[in-house]
Amino acid sequence: MTEQAAEVDQLRASDGRVPGRRGRATRQRLLDCTAEMLRTTSYRAIKVIDIAREAGTSPATFYQYFADVEAAILVLAEEMAADGERLVQLVREGTWRGKAGYRTALALTDAFLEFWDEHRPVLRVVDLATDEGDHRFRNIRVKVLNAVVRELAAVIARFQEEGRNTGVEPMAQAGTLVATLASVAAHHAGFEYWGFRTDDVRVSVARTVYWGTTGQRPPADG
Amino acid sequence: MTEQAAEVDQLRASDGRVPGRRGRATRQRLLDCTAEMLRTTSYRAIKVIDIAREAGTSPATFYQYFADVEAAILVLAEEMAADGERLVQLVREGTWRGKAGYRTALALTDAFLEFWDEHRPVLRVVDLATDEGDHRFRNIRVKVLNAVVRELAAVIARFQEEGRNTGVEPMAQAGTLVATLASVAAHHAGFEYWGFRTDDVRVSVARTVYWGTTGQRPPADG
DNA sequence: CGGTTCCCTGATGGATCGTCAGGTCTCGTT
């Protein structure tokens, strides 16, 4: 199956037809309202009837485009995954040596914080569903994070060739660092609630990423 | 209000009375079944009627002891929080210098992995609810993790008095490390799915914790 | 303007929710 055919299949309505202009607009409206509901109410409390009402349509229409609420969220999650490409690029295109390397680590930390702030409502559902063993959502999570992990592992492997940062398996090390980035990004609001300053946390994370990637002590002046 | 009075209040049924022997047994049965449902079905799909059926009683009985499903899970979460004390003890009672220090880091990593494996179904709901801004659940999460963070921050501060591991704010640094521990513990199953060996991840985490706490390079031979 | 395809909805049977009033069980008292 071509990629394009797969894309069409995703749009396909429940009765098998491929929606036209009006249909796609309705579908998008439903997606927007789903995102809105996700932002304003708890995941558990979201009802398709609420989404439909918000979109000015009936529940039956919702079911024409999505099998259930999770299917709609899955689409939102895929849009998010596409946006995640920018995280990968930061790792790939940044330099990792010296002070510039530390700046790359800082930039990556900021990018994670920003990414999570932007996609938090979707990400928390992705996390939950992944943890509950839902394959479709796990694949999304992998698509975003695994790409970053691979790229970072490549950087680590290069340092290891030079005899630095030895004693760790590059993928495992990269996975650990990405876990740190993701977890802090997910919970930094909670950190602030405890009285942490986000900037202090940001520095700690960036230093950890720099050290964990290069095996070298971060620049003293931050 | 005394602590005991607060405990009694938690048990109090919806009509204000304090349950006796039979009532407490029923309540416990409902809690057990809630935990079981949490293990076997998705959070979103849990219905009070299912819990009641599983417990061999009627929905009305459930509502006599809990306002809703979340209230029951909250009780499970509090039991979990009590168990979290063992993580704090590991940090407090372990030594953090030299190879023994690295062994403490490894032990802490293992303890987190074990803790998450044991309490995963509850923890994922705590995480979600916390992220959604539910204060009651956030307090639980704080109770478990903040205690570990404080203890670890105290260790970091001691190293800083000796001129080591400078340039970071102890609480922020400890928070970052605990985020790493928690995140890896939460997702190590996913790591394995990608083909990582848990043992490699374990080493990476322990080394990161050791470095982040002491400011020193971990022992070469692991 | 008529026909065809696309899109939407009212209606519906089934399930769950949350809450009573009232029945059943337990246990201490006599």
Place this chain on the structure above:
DNA sequence: AACGAGACCTGACGATCCATCAGGGAACCG
């Protein structure tokens, strides 16, 4: 052992949501 008095549980109910039809409008084309 019989008897209350609470303690405990449940049947029943109106409200809501689910998920799915068949059929009524809307848009587009010739």
